[in-house]
Amino acid sequence: MALHGLARLFERGIERVLRRDGPPILRAYRGYAEPGALVLQGRVLSSVRRGEAQAGQSAWTNIKQMVSLFVTTEVDGVTVRASGVTVQSDAEGYVTLRVPRPEGVHGWIEVPADLPWSEDPPVCMPVLVPGPDARFGVISDIDDTVLHTGAHMLWRNLWTTFSGNAMTRQVYGDAVALMARLSEGGRNPVFYVSSSPWNLFSFLERVFARAGLVPGPMFLRDLGVSERGLIGAGHLDHKGSSIDRILAGNPCLRFWLVGDTGQKDAQVYAGVVSRHPGRIGGVILRDAAPELAPATQDAIDAIEVSGVPVQVVPQFGKLSARVLPAPDEGSSEGPETGSETGPEEQPAKRLGQVTGQGREALQ
DSSP, X not given: OOHHHHHHHHHHHHHHHHOOSSOOEEEEEEEEEETTEEEEXXXXXOOOOOOOOOTTOOHHHHHXXXXXXXXXXXXXXXXXXXTTEEEEOOTTSEEEEEEEOOTTOOEEEEEEEBOTTOOSOOEEEEEEEOOTTOOOEEEXXXXXXXBOOOTTSHHXXXXXXXXXXXXXXXXXXXXXXXHHHHHTTTTSOEEEEEEEEGGGHHHHHHHHHHHTOOXXXXXXXXXXXXXXXXXXXXXHHHHHHHHHHHHHHOTTOOEEEEEETTTTHHHHHHHHHHHSTTOEEEEEEEOOSSSOOHHHHHHHHHHHHTTOOEEEESSGGGOOGGGSOOOOTTSOOOSOTTOOOOGGGSOOOOOOOOOHHHHHHHO
């Protein structure tokens, strides 16, 4: 039997064990804006209990809790409704709704969505709408760029991912400072693109909030099993297509790309620079791999030849001015990138609330 066939049988067995009699629930992901539309993202799952991470709990407890994130019972064919738009969840439970974008509303806003037959209150779907004063946007990788993972080594990546929890995973202090500086107090939108699966969204959200990392929409990967094989785009395809969507949704903004040298970010970004001439203002890479692979060096050279400044540094505090956006004389850029402020010293950021006028416009 093919590998994907065995995986499908395992998945079906888990679903039978974990399926609950209760109604499905809608889990909200962070959405983003396109010209004329708000893009809401979420997933319909059955109700499964999961324990909250506690400081000092054992690695074995962490592993069990992390595994539970991947053992989901998604529900397909469920109708989800928001702002007069209805869609049905797909085979893996995912939903994407494009609802009308109201005029004059920007920042973090919330759009209520519900399951029409359910008596539960609507779920607030958060969406980031860049304001007219945004100077540029930021697109950042996650693993080994802002979150210490060791993703360039498979077994280290797996151990770090499964043996840690939301209280112990390390967000780089220099990444927190860099994103704060680039976002200019939330004025400039920040997006996170990763090959990590959507199963880790809530976990990453908690880790980022604890560290005080600037919040932003996440573009994670759909991993699953179907009758035809494993579901999920490849690393390069997923990241490249996600960045293409972000640029298409913000046609008036240039973007700075932030990544690392451990997982082919340079190759992905070189492709983006080639496909979108004039849209990328700079490329920043953390030196995360033991040595620079020839393909990575070739990609860096290609970016530089195109005229886009690129810099590889061991710490973001060592960035030169040539790769950073020019400062805006009328704004405060926040902490310097060299700040060593740790995660525990940064207050958790919460999604902004919609004003009464804005909320009415979204109903």
